[in-house]
Amino acid sequence: MTGELELVVAEAEELFRDLRLGAVRRWKEETGGLAVGYMPIYVPLELFHAQGVMPVGIFGGGDQLEIIRGDAYYQSYICHIPRSTIELGLNGAFDCLDGMVFPAICDVVRNLSGMWKLQFPDRLVRYLDVPQNFDPEVGGRFYRAELESLAAELAARGAASYDASRLRESIAVYNELRGRVRDLYDLRRREPWKVPTHELYVLLRASVVQPVEASIRLLDRYREAALAADERRPMDQARVLVTGSFCEQPPLGLIRTLERSGCYVVDDDFVQIHRWMECDLPTGGDPLASLVDAFLADSVASPVRYIGEETKGRALLERVERSGAEGVLFCAPSFCDPALLDQPMIVAAVEAAGIPWTAFKYAENNGQFQVIREQAGTFSDSIKLWSD
Amino acid sequence: MTTPAEAVPEVRKDGSQHKQKQMIADHFSRLARAPRTGDKCVYTFVPGNLTELLLSFDLLPVLPEINALQSGMRGKSREYISLAEKQGHSEDVCTYVKCDLGMMKSGNVGPTGEKIPDPDLLLLSYTGCFTFMKWFEILRQEYGAPVAMLHVPYQGDGEITAAMRDYVVEQLRRNVIPALERVSGKSYDEDRLSELLARSARAEDDLVWVLESAKNRPSPIDAYFGGVYYIGPIFTAFRGTDEAIDYYRELRAEVEQRLADGRGPLAPDGEIEERFRLVVEGPPNWTSFREFWRMFADEGAVVVASSYTKVGGVYDTGFRHDPARPLESLADYCMGCYTNLNLPRRVELLSRYVVDYGADGLLVNSVKSCNSFSAGQLMILREVENRTGAPGGFIESDLVDPRYFAASNIKNRLESYLQMIDQKRQAGGTA
Numbered sequence: 001m002t003g004e005l006e007l008v009v010a011e012a013e014e015l016f017r018d019l020r021l022g023a024v025r026r027w028k029e030e031t032g033g034l035a036v037g038y039m040p041i042y043v044p045l046e047l048f049h050a051q052g053v054m055p056v057g058i059f060g061g062g063d064q065l066e067i068i069r070g071d072a073y074y075q076s077y078i079c080h081i082p083r084s085t086i087e088l089g090l091n092g093a094f095d096c097l098d099g100m101v102f103p104a105i106c107d108v109v110r111n112l113s114g115m116w117k118l119q120f121p122d123r124l125v126r127y128l129d130v131p132q133n134f135d136p137e138v139g140g141r142f143y144r145a146e147l148e149s150l151a152a153e154l155a156a157r158g159a160a161s162y163d164a165s166r167l168r169e170s171i172a173v174y175n176e177l178r179g180r181v182r183d184l185y186d187l188r189r190r191e192p193w194k195v196p197t198h199e200l201y202v203l204l205r206a207s208v209v210q211p212v213e214a215s216i217r218l219l220d221r222y223r224e225a226a227l228a229a230d231e232r233r234p235m236d237q238a239r240v241l242v243t244g245s246f247c248e249q250p251p252l253g254l255i256r257t258l259e260r261s262g263c264y265v266v267d268d269d270f271v272q273i274h275r276w277m278e279c280d281l282p283t284g285g286d287p288l289a290s291l292v293d294a295f296l297a298d299s300v301a302s303p304v305r306y307i308g309e310e311t312k313g314r315a316l317l318e319r320v321e322r323s324g325a326e327g328v329l330f331c332a333p334s335f336c337d338p339a340l341l342d343q344p345m346i347v348a349a350v351e352a353a354g355i356p357w358t359a360f361k362y363a364e365n366n367g368q369f370q371v372i373r374e375q376a377g378t379f380s381d382s383i384k385l386w387s388d
Numbered sequence: 389m390t391t392p393a394e395a396v397p398e399v400r401k402d403g404s405q406h407k408q409k410q411m412i413a414d415h416f417s418r419l420a421r422a423p424r425t426g427d428k429c430v431y432t433f434v435p436g437n438l439t440e441l442l443l444s445f446d447l448l449p450v451l452p453e454i455n456a457l458q459s460g461m462r463g464k465s466r467e468y469i470s471l472a473e474k475q476g477h478s479e480d481v482c483t484y485v486k487c488d489l490g491m492m493k494s495g496n497v498g499p500t501g502e503k504i505p506d507p508d509l510l511l512l513s514y515t516g517c518f519t520f521m522k523w524f525e526i527l528r529q530e531y532g533a534p535v536a537m538l539h540v541p542y543q544g545d546g547e548i549t550a551a552m553r554d555y556v557v558e559q560l561r562r563n564v565i566p567a568l569e570r571v572s573g574k575s576y577d578e579d580r581l582s583e584l585l586a587r588s589a590r591a592e593d594d595l596v597w598v599l600e601s602a603k604n605r606p607s608p609i610d611a612y613f614g615g616v617y618y619i620g621p622i623f624t625a626f627r628g629t630d631e632a633i634d635y636y637r638e639l640r641a642e643v644e645q646r647l648a649d650g651r652g653p654l655a656p657d658g659e660i661e662e663r664f665r666l667v668v669e670g671p672p673n674w675t676s677f678r679e680f681w682r683m684f685a686d687e688g689a690v691v692v693a694s695s696y697t698k699v700g701g702v703y704d705t706g707f708r709h710d711p712a713r714p715l716e717s718l719a720d721y722c723m724g725c726y727t728n729l730n731l732p733r734r735v736e737l738l739s740r741y742v743v744d745y746g747a748d749g750l751l752v753n754s755v756k757s758c759n760s761f762s763a764g765q766l767m768i769l770r771e772v773e774n775r776t777g778a779p780g781g782f783i784e785s786d787l788v789d790p791r792y793f794a795a796s797n798i799k800n801r802l803e804s805y806l807q808m809i810d811q812k813r814q815a816g817g818t819a
Binding site for chain 1: 475476477478480481482485512514517518519521522523525526529535537539541542544545549551552554555558559562563730731732734735754756759760762763764765766767771784
């Protein structure tokens, strides 16, 4: 790896591994602003930014955290991310957060919002209910009321009041970030050897725990260095799409394992927040309406969104097509209701399209990947040997 | 072959139990006849069910959760779940879903031995349970039936706001009612809906009286094991009907008599002599329902209040269906179901039950299948303990997967918990 690439990736990895959120603490010291955590998958980052609040992505403790108290809050059959999140809340890692927002992902995260209210009664705790009705006059009106209420709640906690012109500016900033992330995904799709997924992943994780402007600069530096990395040459790997990892994130070791086993990951749903909207948002007009309309019309087809009359799996097949993936890896956290309930329907669509697939599960704190390495390696070999 | 000596002892039941069993059997028979009678069937869920609205269009509700629990009680769920898992459904997810799918793949035969017809409409009332949404996406793929989606917002801040109510009402007006009109071929009749809602409120009054009778000592009812029979009609296909009014009037009279006689609740093996009064959080296990109940009854443990009997509507905090504001009232009903309450509200409700019903403690039956109930229960337990001083107990099982019903483990934990309560009593503690 060249010097700059190495530096950028190391910087990103340090941010990613800093569970005590050092960058957030520094930003608060410098600005005196509020910082509010959010769980995956989607929250309107622009609104926080416009009110001078730093939104902080809380994606669990990964494989670096020993769970001491968190397990006392959950039964064995519940996924891992809430127990590590509680652990981090209790061990002081989130002392720098003035609040937490829990978007509508599943019943576990939903109930975690209530647990947070009980555990941290003095902080802002907000369950963000996003509409499953996508009619602008119905779901749109409801979502707008949710956003207005969130804005008022932030202001009541000391954030700047809602201001439409500032929100338009914030939308423009996040459009830039989304554009950078899209570019990197495009580059990886075209030349996956230039943008290994374990690097892209730590960049994305870094991008949710530091100010957005810093994230844009980091992504720019990485892109430039990656493009210049001529020593990175293509290898005979299978191109795969990884799906199911949108909430509890896989450990970095698992992503490295997939790559070492002979897979180029050419599309995924890791840290999906900057790709939740498939287009840039308008920077003029009523900015709240822009957030609402984009959510209703441009959100990705996620298992946490109701798919009305559309054919289940169609969106994934389109992603397979666009990314040039040769196979699909269903890679879901254990006990993840949205991913695992969705999976058989998507598998049916993938099978009907004649696309090879395999499936395995993980927990964010897994440390042993030999079985997955063998499975993914066999899958990759089978694609290379027997696919058309 | 069973010899007389090996015969299973006769199960003792109240008259109301026989009546509700007959009502439900008749409903399944009516469903079975639907292809011949031309009745249309709408699949929907218990929490947030819109029974009065369906009945106002002469549509027949089918509740897959009820089918699943009936399969569990009939010993069919193991093979149904196994079938669904063989077809790729994860061992980690809700067993109601897998049981329902397995039943469908096995011919969709209901508890009366007759085939349940395919849905003419899937009414996805997405209330208090994420899995519901996936469940009906799966059924849509299986049946190819149209879906009417009603997204019911969660009470994240423990209250129903005007925006939340408007959202539900608008969906009812713009999405649900037109879908029901299409499938029934009939126009929406708000007067008829109001008549049905007025009947609901009458039945709800009697249900609440019955549930609150457990404040007496001894309690004349068991509000968990017995309670599941009591909620049967009102949580399924009968809310808004004269049959429901009659059932709850008779039930109330039966309980009034039991109260006047100073008698305790009737369990399958006979009357329970009350030694412990418990509040129970979480659904029961259905695959070993009678064995599960017997563990409590043998120890003289009577459940005086439970959260499960609020899953299809919380009426004992004052809510009644209101004929004067039909759609708004249905919206409030949906949003007020137990699993749509946030955890602080659940803690408040359970703490109030412990105090108001003079309970010795809160026991959680945590079921693997249901994250809506289960995620956070350990914290609920500690919070209720802290607020009431009454000790908490914890057991684990599942709804309809017999692999997760470990009888000796549950019995040991229950006995230990009751011994703890006993020791605290002897030591002069709060229990």
